[in-house]
Amino acid sequence: MSEIENELKMSRLNKLAKLASHGINAYPSKFDASHKNQELHDQYKNLENEVVTDDVVKVAGRIMSIRNSGMFIDLHDVTHKIQVFTHLEGLSGDVYKVLENLDIGDHIGVEGTIRRTKRGELTVNTTSIWILTKTLLPLPEKYHGLQDIETRYRQRYLDLIMNPQSRNRLRDRSKIVSSLRSYLTSLGFLEVETPMLHAIPGGAAAKPFVTHHNTLDMDMYLRIAPELYLKRLVVGGLWDKVFEVNRSFRNEGISTRHNPEFTMMELYQAYADYNDMMKLTENIVEHLATTVLGTTSITYQGKEIDLKGPWARKSMTELVLEKTGIDFLALNAQESREKVKSIGLTVDKNASWGKCIETVFGERVEKFLIQPTHVIDLPLDISPLAKVHPKDPRLTERFESYINAWEIGNAFSELTDPIDQKQRFEAQVSARDEGDDEAHLMDQDFICALEYGLPPTGGLGIGIDRLIMILTDAPSIRDVIAFPTLRKVE
Secondary structure, rough: OHHHHHHHHHHHHHHHHHHHHHHOOOOOOOOOOOOOHHHHHHHOOOOOOEEEEEEEEEEEEEEEEEEEEHHHEEEOOOOOEEEEOOHHHOOOOOHHHHHHOOOOOOEEEEEEEEEOOOOOOOOEEEEEEEEEEOOOOOOOOOOOOOOOOHHHHHOOOOOOHOHHHHHHHHOOOOHHHHHHHHHHOOOOOOOOOOOOOOOOOOOOOOOEEEEEEEOOEEEEEEEEOOOOHHHHHHHOOOOEEEEEEEEEEEEOOOOOOEOEEEEEEEEEEOOOOOHHHHHHHHHHHHHHHHHOOOOOOOEEEEEEOOOOOOOOEEHHHHHHHHHOOOOOHHHHHHHHHHHHHHHHOOOOOOOOOOHHHHHHHHHHHHHHHHEEEEEEEOHHHHOOOOOOOOOEEEOOOEEEEEEOOEEEEEEEEOOHHHHHOOOOOOOHHHHHOOOOOOOOOHHHHHHHHHHHOOOOEEEEEHHHHHHHHHHHOOOOHHHHHOOOOOOOOO
C-alpha cells in the first residue's frame, strides 16, 4: 500500500471511530429498501422537471460521487444510479453525524421524497441516512476507472465496482447459460450431474490435474470431460436426451483462449448422429445470440460475423488440400510425416496419419475459419470415441465447429461398438506408452457399459467461455470468467 493510500485509509478509520463515538454502528445487519433505483426511474419516467412529490421511498447502494460537502450524492445499486439531495440546514443531528463521515465507496441507506430537478435528474430529497458499510480503502479515481488489466483480474470485485462493461459482460454470461439450459430443456433434454473427481481421466485428449484421496489411498483426477459418465446414463436409460453444464479442468497452457478450469456444455441424444448435432449446434448458437443480443449478425473485435445457419460444412482433409495443396487421402502415415516436414512444420517421428493432418490443419487452416464452419470427417486415430465413417475407414463421423478461427464445439456420432471401442482404447494406451501423455487410459467399466448396449447416439460439447467471448465481444477468456486462474504473486 502506498503512502497516500495509507493516509486515506487512516482518514477512513478516523471517521469509523467518530461514528462509533456517536453510537452509530457502521456495519448493521439489514436494511429494508422500498425500491431498486431502476424501479424508481421506470415509475417516475413521466415526472416533469422541477416537480416535487410527497412519495416517500427508501433506497440503498454504494456512493460513487459526493459533491458540495455532501449536498449531492450519486448512489448506485445493481440496477442504476439515483441522485440523493441533502439540504444541510434541514438535517437532524444524527443524520448530519452520518453525512459528515461518509466517503466515496460507502454503502448507505436513504429515506426521502421523490422529485425531479430543474436539469431533469430524478432525486431523493433526504430526510434520513443510515451508514450500512463503512469502506476503509479508496476506490480508483472516477474518471479513469480501473485501467490496470492485472488488477482487474486479480481484484475482480474492484473491477466490477468501477467498470460497467465488466458487470454487464458477466451478467450476460449468466443470461447466456440460463438461456442455454432453458432452451435444451424445451427440446426435451434432461439436465444431469456427473462426478468431478474421476478415478480414470477420460472423454478428451488432455493432461489432467492429479489429486489424492486419503481415505481410499488412491490418486484421482479432476474431470477433463463428463463424456463417459453421460454415456453411461444413456446406456442405463435414465433419459434419451441428457446434458450437463459442467466445470472441467485441463492441466495445460494459459492464454487469451485457455483457462485451466473452464465451462462446457455436453449433451447426448439417443438415435441421432453427427448431422443432427450440426443442426443442433447452429440452433443453439442462433437462439443464444437472438435471446441475448437480439440478432445473429455480430461484430467481434472489428470482424463482422453472421451466426445464422446453415453453416459451411467442409472436411478437414478438404480444407487442408485447399490451403496447402496436400492431399492426405492419397498418402500413408510415412508419406504424411514427410509432407508435413516439407512445408516447414514439425511432427513426432511416430506421428500417425491423422496427427499429421491435425497438425497441418492447426497451423495452416484454422486461422481462416472466421465465419461459422463445421469441420467434418476427422481422422479416426485422433477420434477414439467416434463412429467410423461409412465411406472411408480412416475417417470418423465427427466434426468441430469453428467461429473466429476458434473451436467452439466438438461432436460425434458416438462409437457404440464395445469391441471397436476396446481396440481404440488399447491403441491409445500404446500411444501413451510411446510418450503421448494426452492419450486416453483404458476404462474397463465404460467398455462394460457399452457391452450392455448404447443406442445410436449423437454427442456434442460446446465451450461456453469461448462462445460467451464471441457473443460479448470480449478480447480475452479472462474477461468472461469471474475469477480466472492467475500466476501467484510472490
